[in-house]
Amino acid sequence: MHNGHKHALVEVRGLKKTFKRKDGTVVEAVKGIDLDIYRGEVFSLLGPNGAGKSTTISMLSGLLTPTEGEATIGGHSITRQPLEAKKLLGVVPQEIALYPTLSARQNLEFFGRMYGLSGSELSKSVDEVLDFIDLRDRHKDRIDTFSGGMKRRVNIGVGLLHKPQLVYMDEPTVGVDPQSRRRILDTVIRLKEERKMTVLYTTHLMEESQELSNRVGIIDYGQIIALGTVGELIQKVGEEDRLIFSVGEQQISDAVLERFRTEVPGITKATYAASEFTPVAGMEESAELVVEKRSTGTMRVARSGQVLDGEITVHAKRGRKALPELLRVADEMGVDILSVEVREPDLEAVFLHLTGRALRE
Amino acid sequence: MLQKIWAIAYVNIYQTFTDRNLLIIMLLTPLILASIISLAFGNLSGSAPIENIPVAIVNLDSAPAEGSQVVDSSGILVASFIPVGEDGETAADGTASMGTCEAVQVEDAGGQNMSLTDLTDAVLLTDAAAARAAVDRGDYAAAIIIPAGFNDGISYTQDKPTLAPLPVEVYGDSAQPISASIIRSVVEGFTNQFLTGQIAVAATIGTMTERAQTNPVFGMSFAAAAASGSFQPNFACAFTPGFNTIAIEQQTVTGEQADFNPLVLFGSAQAVFFALFTANGVAVTIIEERRQWTLQRMVISPTPRVVILGGKLVAVFAVVLLQLIFLFIGFTVIGSLLEGQIKSVWGTDALAIAALVVATSLATAGVGMITAAVGKTAEQANIIGSVVSMLMGILGGAFFSVQALGDLEWVTRLSVVRWGAEGFSALAGGGSDISLNLVFLALIGAVLFVVSLVVFNRRQDI
Ligand SMILES: Nc1ncnc2c1ncn2[C@@H]1O[C@H](COP(=O)(O)OP(=O)(O)OP(=O)(O)O)[C@@H](O)[C@H]1O
Ligand SMILES: [Mg+2]
Numbered sequence: 001m002h003n004g005h006k007h008a009l010v011e012v013r014g015l016k017k018t019f020k021r022k023d024g025t026v027v028e029a030v031k032g033i034d035l036d037i038y039r040g041e042v043f044s045l046l047g048p049n050g051a052g053k054s055t056t057i058s059m060l061s062g063l064l065t066p067t068e069g070e071a072t073i074g075g076h077s078i079t080r081q082p083l084e085a086k087k088l089l090g091v092v093p094q095e096i097a098l099y100p101t102l103s104a105r106q107n108l109e110f111f112g113r114m115y116g117l118s119g120s121e122l123s124k125s126v127d128e129v130l131d132f133i134d135l136r137d138r139h140k141d142r143i144d145t146f147s148g149g150m151k152r153r154v155n156i157g158v159g160l161l162h163k164p165q166l167v168y169m170d171e172p173t174v175g176v177d178p179q180s181r182r183r184i185l186d187t188v189i190r191l192k193e194e195r196k197m198t199v200l201y202t203t204h205l206m207e208e209s210q211e212l213s214n215r216v217g218i219i220d221y222g223q224i225i226a227l228g229t230v231g232e233l234i235q236k237v238g239e240e241d242r243l244i245f246s247v248g249e250q251q252i253s254d255a256v257l258e259r260f261r262t263e264v265p266g267i268t269k270a271t272y273a274a275s276e277f278t279p280v281a282g283m284e285e286s287a288e289l290v291v292e293k294r295s296t297g298t299m300r301v302a303r304s305g306q307v308l309d310g311e312i313t314v315h316a317k318r319g320r321k322a323l324p325e326l327l328r329v330a331d332e333m334g335v336d337i338l339s340v341e342v343r344e345p346d347l348e349a350v351f352l353h354l355t356g357r358a359l360r361e
Numbered sequence: 362m363l364q365k366i367w368a369i370a371y372v373n374i375y376q377t378f379t380d381r382n383l384l385i386i387m388l389l390t391p392l393i394l395a396s397i398i399s400l401a402f403g404n405l406s407g408s409a410p411i412e413n414i415p416v417a418i419v420n421l422d423s424a425p426a427e428g429s430q431v432v433d434s435s436g437i438l439v440a441s442f443i444p445v446g447e448d449g450e451t452a453a454d455g456t457a458s459m460g461t462c463e464a465v466q467v468e469d470a471g472g473q474n475m476s477l478t479d480l481t482d483a484v485l486l487t488d489a490a491a492a493r494a495a496v497d498r499g500d501y502a503a504a505i506i507i508p509a510g511f512n513d514g515i516s517y518t519q520d521k522p523t524l525a526p527l528p529v530e531v532y533g534d535s536a537q538p539i540s541a542s543i544i545r546s547v548v549e550g551f552t553n554q555f556l557t558g559q560i561a562v563a564a565t566i567g568t569m570t571e572r573a574q575t576n577p578v579f580g581m582s583f584a585a586a587a588a589s590g591s592f593q594p595n596f597a598c599a600f601t602p603g604f605n606t607i608a609i610e611q612q613t614v615t616g617e618q619a620d621f622n623p624l625v626l627f628g629s630a631q632a633v634f635f636a637l638f639t640a641n642g643v644a645v646t647i648i649e650e651r652r653q654w655t656l657q658r659m660v661i662s663p664t665p666r667v668v669i670l671g672g673k674l675v676a677v678f679a680v681v682l683l684q685l686i687f688l689f690i691g692f693t694v695i696g697s698l699l700e701g702q703i704k705s706v707w708g709t710d711a712l713a714i715a716a717l718v719v720a721t722s723l724a725t726a727g728v729g730m731i732t733a734a735v736g737k738t739a740e741q742a743n744i745i746g747s748v749v750s751m752l753m754g755i756l757g758g759a760f761f762s763v764q765a766l767g768d769l770e771w772v773t774r775l776s777v778v779r780w781g782a783e784g785f786s787a788l789a790g791g792g793s794d795i796s797l798n799l800v801f802l803a804l805i806g807a808v809l810f811v812v813s814l815v816v817f818n819r820r821q822d823i
Contacts, residue, residue, distance in 0.1 A: 063657055082663075086662060093658065093661075095654040097658040101379065114662035114663075114664050116365075118364060
């Protein structure tokens with residue numbers, strides 16, 4: 001706790017993990033991470049697939065030995081005093097880590113015993129957790145008869161059995177339906193508000209990060225590239241709104257973009273991007289006209305190489321204010337705006353700003 | 362800590378014994394397989410009698426001189442296997458005297474009478490070396506070689522009042538240990554009968570001589586009869602075991618006198634063989650649980666690695682122990698059903714049986730752990746386990762009698778199946794000295810446990 005912050009429950013210093021593959025190549029999954037997680041906060045690690053979130057969680061839970069660096073939980077080193085550190089900690093792994101042929105209760109009881117619970121204390125804990133994850137009525141059913149969402153809930157429940165002060169949740173909403181996802185997010189909020197727990201939450205979904213976290217660490221290629229509250233991070237990108245104009249099949253000339261930038265006040269950037277129609281491989285010659293099935297369920301006939309969905313993206317300090325002016329210029333230039341979307345600055349924009357890539361591929 | 366070990370063991374035992382497919386393989390298959398192999402072996406408690414065992418007989422002895430008081434025992438022995446008329450020319454000497462005697466009856470293990478000629482298919486040879494060679498080739502299950510002077514050795518006469526029996530050699534084919542041991546028993550039965558017969562004759566002749574001395578009339582007729590040699594055949598019948606049917610005393614391949622029961626031999630070998638598979642299967646769950654992430658979940662909990670491995674080890678041992686107990690009870694039930702009465706096919710030394718079951722479980726669990734520990738992936742560990750189990754099963758006599766290996770028999774010592782099955786056979790045969798088997802099995806179990814713990818503990822991925 002040498003950084004002076006007296007509430008840090010987890011301290012991570014220079015944490016590194018290098019994997020050596022069998023073919024001799026070296027993967028630097030985590031390249032040296034420093035962070036503090038404070039008591040009672042939800043800290044989220046936001047990053048795309050392969051960023052190193054799970055590797056970090058694994059090191060912080062004593063599953064992987066760091067190549068370099070150190071982490072402490074409640075002052076106990078995870079490498080030198082693993083048993084003490086692990087007692088304070090509940091973990092919800094990204095994988096469903098349950099025995100499929102055992103019932104929900106049997107799974108909870110078994111892992112409860114691994115945390116030293118037994119007898120009436122154990123059965124009380126199990127009942128509480130079953131209530132908390134709302135699976136009391138299915139507690140005798142085997143895990144392999146559960147839906148994906150129910151398995152996720154049991155997976156979370158196991159991490160809460162011994163009432164830890166700190167819980168790690170590694171992408172707990174992966175592969176679940178929207179309803180179950182909502183339920184899981186609510187669970188996290190309840191953990192923080194009702195139980196005053198500290199949560200380290202990883203996700204590649206910025207909405208989740210934004211909704212749940214007190215603070216966010218954005219992780220990319222094994223490095224924390226930004227760290228702070230959601231507000232602090234958004235300030236970094238200059239709080240610009242993004243206006244997205246759909247233009248359909250129209251070709252947009254640079255002149256339009258140029259006029260946007262010069263004539264409308266507060267515009268910092270205007271770009272045009274379009275997707276072209278490419279016929280399915282093997283159909284190039286046979287059909288110049290190809291039926292494209294659109295995600296909206298409609299069908300349309302397109303010509304090879306034809307522009308399909310064009311978009312003009314405009315960055316503006318105050319997007320809504322600039323909108324009428326932008327529409328006027330577009331009209332003058334003969335551009336037909338099909339729809340407009342105003343996006344307020346979010347973590348997606350922060351990530352885009354920092355890396356030039358979108359969070360979701 | 363012990364609670365955690367037990368919790369881990371319990372979860373594994375529970376999962377194993379609630380998996381129906383696994384139970385069929387673990388418990389039902391060995392029972393059925395061993396019963397089939399035993400039945401195929403042809404002598405499962407008398408339900409399928411052994412017949413027409415090929416036997417070569419070499420009689421190096423010569424028939425006693427006319428008028429001598431020596432009984433032609435070697436001739437009787439030959440004639441018992443090859444009655445007159447069946448092989449008239451070769452069974453020349455002494456067989457004539459069998460004319461009035463009944464065919465020799467033997468009682469097979471099922472209590473049914475069958476004649477010795479049904480049981481065996483005997484051929485008279487003249488050269489002992491050739492007979493042995495033929496046995497080595499597998500032409501005969503055994504060769505019976507009657508030494509020169511056999512008759513004299515077991516004959517009691519007034520001139521020679523002592524008995525000095527020469528042994529009849531039974532040269533058995535190690536590939537047909539059961540047939541060979543049956544022949545050995547029959548011959549032993551005969552020679553014992555000859556001896557007791559001769560002692561009786563000695564007593565009778567003694568009495569008659571005494572009587573002849575006191576009763577001149579009887580003395581004269583006795584002398585006349587003795588001179589003509591005519592009483593000899595009648596005596597011969599008295600010596601023939603056919604008068605008192607002899608039970609075939611069967612022998613286990615270990616050579617100890619016992620009721621040979623293939624169910625014991627193959628049952629115990631199959632039980633240990635299948636236990637090896639089970640042990641490997643349970644041990645491999647250490648690797649499988651990694652894929653399932655339940656292993657990581659244990660590692661993440663405040664549980665030392667050695668406790669996790671210890672729990673698995675206890676699980677492997679306990680599952681195998683339960684499996685073996687079930688199988689041995691199962692074989693007892695099958696054996697009893699076939700015998701028509703409740704009977705422990707494993708002998709009566711309950712303490713020794715229990716100790717051997719425990720020691721065998723330790724050894725098989727150790728083998729299972731080490732085969733799992735050296736596999737990089739679960740699939741690899743399973744394959745290694747299967748190969749080792751198969752080899753040990755084959756060498757250990759789960760499929761055929763290991764004596765067939767002859768000079769290579771020492772190889773079978775590498776198999777825990779052999780050590781276990783041998784111990785159980787010994788106990789079943791009434792023997793009780795299985796200390797070597799117990800010590801070896803327990804030791805190999807302990808050593809493999811320690812080694813596999815070290816190997817597993819070193820692995821980065823556990
Ligand atoms: N055991 C391993 N051996 C080699 N490379 C590994 C290993 N584990 C992870 N990696 C690599 O390290 C990088 C980080 O992986 P990690 O699982 O931590 O990512 P993540 O952020 O959790 O991604 P996701 O969102 O897909 O779960 C990836 O490139 C991955 O391929
Ligand atoms: Mg991950």
